[in-house]
Amino acid sequence: MTAISVLKLSDLTRQIKLTIDGVFGSATFWIIADISNYTYKNETNHHYFDLIEKEKLSSRIVAKIAGRAWGTAAVHISNFEKTTGQKFKNDINVLVQVSVQYHPAFGIQLNLIDIDTNFTLGQFEQQRNATLAKLVAENPSFIRKSDGRYITRNSELSFKMAIQEIAVISSATSAGYQDFEHTLLNNSFKYSFKLDLYLAKVQGEENAKPFLEKLIEVFNAKKDYDAVVIIRGGGAQSDFLLFDNYELSRAIAKFPIPVITGIGHQKNETIVDLMAHTATKTPTKVAEFIIAHNRSFEDDLIRIQKTMIIKSQQLFAYYLRELNDLKTHFLKDVLRLLNDNHRNISILSGIIKNKPGMQLSNEHKNIDNLLGSLKAFNNIFIAHEKVNLQHYQSLVNLMSPQNILNKGFAILKLDGKIISNPESIMPGNELTIQLSTAEINTVVKSKKIL
């Protein structure tokens, strides 16, 4: 029988360990790998995980070694989480410094010595840039980049003059929300606000979808919100990947109500910050921003009020002066007008008083004149008439029958009638012969025509 050399397993593992220690010793390596199968033991502060490498296209695992971290390495991981905001967990791609260790009971293991934060930050930056580029490329109607700034439909919205009705998306336990609420509601200007709280988990990339649903809930509430406030903060730094989520960022950019963020990121702004209307660093700053906005509105009101008062006073002064001037002139004018009228009336009155007297005295004069002329004319007329009358009288005297009878003529009458034509006298007729002092009756004896 050939003597077979039999070893105990531990003898072999000791040899393996010697060999591995001999080859790797205390050498360390910087490797890029993904984390998988991660567990953390709080009581010992031990991290257990697998480091794996996948084929880029198929995601098939091409390498896998168990790893662990404790002590100083655990402190590094904690710092890494603080600095990057990225939790050390499954499916993250990291650059880690490891040493190779063989443990007889646990086999080959990689001891994590350090973890590179810049690598992860760089990765985030790349991923973030890719997301931003995709947002701009795929949503040209409401996201564009101009002069290094992102201009979105949301950022182009105008705030109402005063912000009062506010939808707040925050986690229930957030100290940030309490800061926000306290600062806002205890403002020194006594501005009142109405807050509607929409509860959402505000960390963990996997919560991006529920968060987006909260945003949709705000929209569907159909309330006339003046602003949507997204806050988290207080508490420990943890991952912000939720706020770099493409879908959520896109929804914020498109949202019809102005979004104000106070996410509490100490370093770069998240993509949600970039898409939102206004980004502030902390929940308290959001409250201060809103108060300042309302204060600015009130300042405008106060300024307008002051301007109005001053302008009104100026106007009053101006019109009072105008009125006084007008009054002075007006009084003068009225008095002058009255005087003018008095004068006019007395002029007319003078005419009425004096003129008729003058006219009447003129009439008197006329009549006197007429009378005078009448008198003078009358004398001449009468004298003239007297002459005429005398003439006619003498003529009549001359022609009177008495006169003729006196001269020796006689008048023959037949039957009492004077006969001037002898034809009617016939012999035998009784005639009366009138003489100047006597009448003789006779009978015609004969008639002889001469």
Add this chain to the structure above:
Amino acid sequence: MESNLTYESAYKELAEIAHEIETEAISVDVLAEKVKRASDLITFCQTKLRSTEEEVVNIIKQIDNHSVS
């Protein structure tokens, strides 16, 4: 005097009569009548003028009392 007479129309009529009298365009027949009418118009206008003046003075007093200068 007719009740609807205004200062304006009274003055106008008075001025017409005065003009007629001044130019002796009025016959003696209606002279007395016209002078009577003119006298009435003068009285009317003066009364109206005096009462207006009093009223104006009162109003002016009120303006002075109320004015805030």
